[in-house]
Amino acid sequence: MKISVFGLGYVGCVSAACLAKVGHEVIGVDVNPTKVDLMNEGTSPIVEKDIGRIIFDVVKSDRYAPGKLVATTDAEYAVRESEISLICVGTPSNDNGSLKLDYVRRCANNIGVGIAKKSGYHVVVARSTMLPGSVEDVILKELEAASGKQVGKDFGVAMNPEFLRESTSVYDFFNPPMTVIGQYDERSGNRLEEMYHFLDAPLEKTDIKTAEMMKYACNCFHAAKVTFANEIGSICKSIGVDSHKVMDIFCMDDKLNLSSYYLKPGFAFGGSCLPKDLRALNYKAKSKDVEVPLLTSIIASNKVQIERVTDNIVRSGAKKVGFVGLSFKAGTDDLRESPLVILVEALIGKGFDIKIYDRNVSLARLVGANKDYIEKGIPHISKLMTGEIQDVIQHSDLIVIGNKAEEVEEVLKSVPDDQKIYDLVRVSECLDGLPQGYEGICW
Numbered sequence: 011m012k013i014s015v016f017g018l019g020y021v022g023c024v025s026a027a028c029l030a031k032v033g034h035e036v037i038g039v040d041v042n043p044t045k046v047d048l049m050n051e052g053t054s055p056i057v058e059k060d061i062g063r064i065i066f067d068v069v070k071s072d073r074y075a076p077g078k079l080v081a082t083t084d085a086e087y088a089v090r091e092s093e094i095s096l097i098c099v100g101t102p103s104n105d106n107g108s109l110k111l112d113y114v115r116r117c118a119n120n121i122g123v124g125i126a127k128k129s130g131y132h133v134v135v136a137r138s139t140m141l142p143g144s145v146e147d148v149i150l151k152e153l154e155a156a157s158g159k160q161v162g163k164d165f166g167v168a169m170n171p172e173f174l175r176e177s178t179s180v181y182d183f184f185n186p187p188m189t190v191i192g193q194y195d196e197r198s199g200n201r202l203e204e205m206y207h208f209l210d211a212p213l214e215k216t217d218i219k220t221a222e223m224m225k226y227a228c229n230c231f232h233a234a235k236v237t238f239a240n241e242i243g244s245i246c247k248s249i250g251v252d253s254h255k256v257m258d259i260f261c262m263d264d265k266l267n268l269s270s271y272y273l274k275p276g277f278a279f280g281g282s283c284l285p286k287d288l289r290a291l292n293y294k295a296k297s298k299d300v301e302v303p304l305l306t307s308i309i310a311s312n313k314v315q316i317e318r319v320t321d322n323i324v325r326s327g328a329k330k331v332g333f334v335g336l337s338f339k340a341g342t343d344d345l346r347e348s349p350l351v352i353l354v355e356a357l358i359g360k361g362f363d364i365k366i367y368d369r370n371v372s373l374a375r376l377v378g379a380n381k382d383y384i385e386k387g388i389p390h391i392s393k394l395m396t397g398e399i400q401d402v403i404q405h406s407d408l409i410v411i412g413n414k415a416e417e418v419e420e421v422l423k424s425v426p427d428d429q430k431i432y433d434l435v436r437v438s439e440c441l442d443g444l445p446q447g448y449e450g451i452c453w
């Protein structure tokens with residue numbers, strides 16, 4: 011395949027060299043003539059393990075057919091001589107923290123001018139990290155304006171986030187955790203998929219905005235992981251525990267710790283352990299004068315999630331609110347620190363007329379260890395409970411789905427279209443076919 015790579019920084023250099031190594035014909039493009047000259051001499055413009063050898067091979071030696079990689083400052087030539095262009099230019103921060111898209115805009119303009127003068131279909135792929143909406147609002151618009159041509163007809167567009175880490179970037183390029191293709195249309199995505207024929211990694215095709223956002227979710231999570239480990243480490247040191255021993259054992263748990271568990275957006279956490287244990291560790295850190303801003307902010311963030319739901323219910327205009335589910339998750343009657351109890355209390359305080367159905371909690375009112383707590387600890391909530399789910403449906407202007415109880419399906423089937431449903435737990439993966447008044451908390 012003939013590929014042009016715009017921007018010969020870390021991402022562009024590695025992409026250009028590795029794509030040439032597997033047999034593609036690659037043209038590297040940069041506005042900086044020094045980088046272009048270096049590359050044409052067979053020298054890497056960046057310092058990275060293995061990259062110098064690969065660039066020398068694909069530019070100069072016979073090993074991979076010399077001339078598989080050439081570099082230029084001439085964007086029009088590069089577009090004319092290729093079928094697919096990768097945008098790998100920088101997307102730094104502005105002084106106020108916002109994303110600077112000037113280089114991307116300029117690059118898309120350069121490619122658009124090239125597309126204007128070329129016949130035949132061309133695909134433009136964004137590899138730079140950009141906030142959701144940037145590809146459509148900046149790249150796609152700039153390409154159409156500069157080329158006078160139409161996306162989907164004359165050229166294709168895709169977003170293909172890069173997962174490499176500096177210092178191991180060549181290894182990462184050939185061994186990505188996955189390949190994500192956010193495609194404008196199937197034709198664009200299929201061309202890009204062909205380019206990656208040599209990769210043995212899961213390939214996920216999705217829409218462009220999801221691909222853009224996914225990269226931010228990854229990087230923010232990585233940053234949070236580093237900070238989390240550092241804060242745990244600082245506390246460990248202050249109390250004479252070896253943090254590496256702790257985290258080595260922590261990392262052995264691939265069921266709860268290093269897994270997809272707890273990583274689905276939804277309502278606040280609660281229950282008898284997480285809030286109390288966070289409080290205890292934060293207090294210990296404070297008593298040792300160890301600042302742990304991440305750990306401290308978790309409870310505050312959880313509170314905001316409950317307030318967000320309260321505010322949304324107030325804004326909905328509903329006066330009668332029904333709850334399906336009160337315990338912090340289905341299948342338990344434990345109401346200790348259930349965020350749903352906190353939510354119900356906030357709504358009672360604002361004068362809402364509330365009815366609650368939770369089969370497990372209703373059972374616990376009759377027998378069980380929680381009987382006393384429900385009747386004496388939270389009598390103001392206990393008296394709002396009903397044993398019949400239909401009571402909740404008939405009573406409410408708005409129904410809050412609080413946990414994934416079996417009965418939820420009955421609710422979704424039997425509510426009229428104009429009844430509002432507020433889902434805190436993503437009851438259904440299939441969001442089509444849900445009642446008109448359905449709304450999810452984070453989706």
Ligand SMILES: NC(=O)c1ccc[n+]([C@@H]2O[C@H](COP(=O)([O-])OP(=O)(O)OC[C@H]3O[C@@H](n4cnc5c(N)ncnc54)[C@H](O)[C@@H]3O)[C@@H](O)[C@H]2O)c1
Pocket residue numbers: 016017018019020021022039040041042045098099100101113116117120137138139140172173174175176
């Ligand atoms: N560095 C990483 O480890 C890494 C990893 C994944 C994703 N990313 C993302 O990839 C993008 C590129 O990062 P980088 O570190 O490679 O950037 P970089 O700053 O090292 O390189 C960018 C290159 O683009 C060139 N350039 C600017 N405008 C151009 C234009 N109009 N035409 C051609 N070349 C142009 C610059 O001269 C420079 O050489 C960023 O969005 C970054 O967030 C970086």
